[in-house]
Amino acid sequence: MLDDADGARMLFDYLSPDTGTIDDARAVSAKLGGLPLAIRLAGLYLAETSNNPWPDPHSIVTLAEYGDSLSKGVIPDAEARDALSHVWGLSIDLLDRRGVRFARPLLHVLSLFADAKLPFRTLLDPSILARFSAFAGITGAELWKTVVALTDLGMADQIHSDAPSSKFLKVHPLVQSVTRISNLSAVDNLELFSIAVALLHHAIEHSGIGTPKQVENWQDWDDLAPHVRALVNRAVAHELPEEFLDYLADAACGVTKYMLSRGLHEESESLTRAALRMSETALGNGHETTLHVVHDLAVVLVRRCKYFEAEAAFRRAISGLRDAVGEESPVFWSTQHDYAHFLEERGELALAESLHREILQVRMGNLDEKDPHLLTFYHCLATTLRRVGKAGEAKEIYEKVLAARTKTLGPNHQSTMHTRHHYAHALSALGLKDDAEELHRQLIEDQVSLMGEDHPSTLNNRHCLSHLLLARGDLEEAVAQVRMALEGRKRVFGEQHPATLDLRQCLASMLAERQEFTAEARQELALVVQLFADTLGAEHSLTLRTRHELAHVLSASDEAIEAQKELARIYAIQLRVLGSKHQDTRETKMCLEAERRRSSRRPGTFPLHGGGKASKRKKKRKH
Structure with missing residues (x-):
């Protein structure tokens, strides 16, 4: 070469x-x-x-x-295609004569995946291949012999990583192109594509790669992502049975969750829309699988702050699932559950509370009182109640869920710790600051001991503790906690992950409380605004929220007129993108009105994004 x-x-x-x-x-x-x-x-x-x-x-x-x-x-060049096809054909014939009888079908299957490194030890499973006529009787030894033969002839390369043995296989790009356009019968093409889908499904469901939201599993999902996208894009050209279309839709859903966890929001929307086109074309608009993908798209659109599109997608999914599976189906109520979360994020708190209560009423008739799903529904209702101002009722529900989860799962199970985290917020909302701080600190200690200093849950609790400390006037330790959380997120998520940028914004806002750091904070916030815009978009809520914080610094720096103009610009975008009831929109409106009142009288302090009071900036973020 x-x-x-x-x-x-x-x-x-x-x-x-x-x-x-x-x-x-x-x-x-x-x-x-x-x-x-x-x-x-x-x-x-x-x-x-x-x-x-x-x-x-x-x-x-x-x-x-x-x-x-x-x-x-x-x-x-058609002549070049024919020549190369002939060359590869001679090579395969040679392997056939040598007794490598599965080289031809394996090469076809491998060529259906993306032009990217293929985690063949995860994807290729002889027990799955043997279910199909093209690989009837194949054993693990024969599969390995075939892989080695293809690499020996230069049709593919084994890519070695840090592991003792190679983990990836890369088909030669020309071999892949020529193989894809080979003259196979429709029946053979369908079987080979079905094999590729079956291998992918088995790798995701049974190879132990773990859930896509957990950081330790991200690399495995990243390895599979391009191949899921490739098969989704090519599926429409094959009349796949419904079972295999379901497999692909499920695979796309898993990769979408991974992408959202990684902060790859644009990529997640692109993949989900591709999966939706596949399902609509092959199965129809009202098919249950199609409606599942519509639900997935709605969740992605919420994360992208495309609320009006998300509303339409949720309504389509709910209406369609009501007809397709009925209102007694857990699938229907799972979609309703996510819709309630969306209503809460959009600021429709009363509607969200009502829907959470309706879900509980229906599901209580079908689930045991200690069923994990039922406890999740109770937990979510409590969170909504806390945010709607009913912290007392929320506290009682959290205590019920916490007792049940502690008894069935143990005090240090992640679900139990999740409830302990939110219970601390309820205590804080009721004015029990000492109890809330003690619970946060104990939770961090337990998480460090069991999961490590850099586990996302540990870092999230440090972030929340910092807000509580700031509200209590302990700026020095609040900054220290945020710095620890920020360094951890940099190590775990990377420099430009939205979660990392959010902590950079938080730290800059805290430093702005001290006059000697105002210039540094202003520069940092301006940089974070640009990074958020590049990563999530100029009109994403996190971008706008950081611009709001920067407007506060402008006002504190005696640039009240520019701060007021900036708030007006932010408010106009939030009204259009987030809606008038969104928490951020309401807070910006309140701050803008306060700034206008001050500018009409005399200079003064600027209210915090998160509260209407001047002077001390008490953050009331959603956690």
Whole structure:
């Protein structure tokens, strides 16, 4: 194989300089895998088309165009395709004669996945392959023999990581392109695609990669993500049985949850919309699987602050599931449950409370009092009650859930700790600050001991403790807790994850309380605004919230007019994007009105984003 530089020089042996740049040539050589035969055929093809004074309208005449075509999995020259197909065919025939009888179908299956490293030890399972006629009788030993044979002939490469044995397989890009366009019967194509989907489903459900929301499982989900997307995009071209379409929809749902956890919001929406197109085309708009994907899309849209689209998606899912599975189905009430959370986030607290109570009333008839699902419904109702101002009732429900979870799961189970966390917030809301602080500190101690200093739950509790300390006037320790949480999130999530940026904003806002740090805080907030805009979008609630904090710093720096203008701009966007009842919208309106009153009288303090009182900035964030 040639390296990129030698491949580029070989291309220019056939081409004039005006066909493209040296970088274009290097890119084409890389996409051809450095294969001399393929590079020669590409050079001959471009030499002919670029020198033709009357080229066909669809001809590719430059290196850049040739490279783009290869990126789409298309070899522009039919003669080159036939030649390469013949070469690979001879290689497969050789393996057949050597007794490697599964090389041809395995190569076809591998080529259906994305042009990315393939975690073959996770994906390839001989017991799954053996269920299909193309791999009847295959054993683990034969599967490994086939993988080795394909790599020995250069059709694929094993990619070695830090592990003692290779974990990934990468099919040669040209082999993959040629194999995908092989002349197979519709029946064979369908079976091979079904095999790829079955392998993916088994890897997700039974290989032990874990839930997509847990940080320790992210790498496994990241390895699978491009292959899920590739199969979802290609599924419409195959008349897959309903079972396999369900598998793909479930796989897309899992990858979407992983992407949301990683802060990849735009990518999660793109994948979910692709899965929805697949389901609608293959199954119809009213099919249960399609409606599940609509539900998933609604959840993604909420995270992207596309509330009006999310509302329409939730309504479609709820209405459709009512007809498809009935109101007694847990699936229907699971969607209602997520819709209640959406109503709460949008500021429709009374409606959210009502729906949570309705869900509980219905589910209590079907679930045992200590059923984990029922306890989750109670917990969510308590959280809504706390936010609607009914902290006393919330406290009683939290205590009931906490007792049940402690008895059945133990005091240090993650679900129990989650309830302890929210119970501390209820205590704080009732004015029991000492008890709330003690509970937060005990919870952090338990989490550090059991899960580690950098576990996301530990870091989240430090963040919440910092707000409680700030409200009690202990700025120094509040800052110390936020700094520890921030450094932890940088290590776990990375520098630009939304959770990390949120803590950078929180720390800057706290530092702004001290005059000597005002300039530093202002600079940091401006940077976080830009990072949020780049990561989540200029109109995302976290971007706007950080702009609000920056407006506070402007006001405190005697730039009240600019602060007022900025608040007005933020408020206009929040009204349009979040709606008038959203907590952030209401807080911005309150702060804007207070700033206008002050500017009409005399300079004064600026109210906190999170409260209407001047002077001390007591944050009331949702946790």
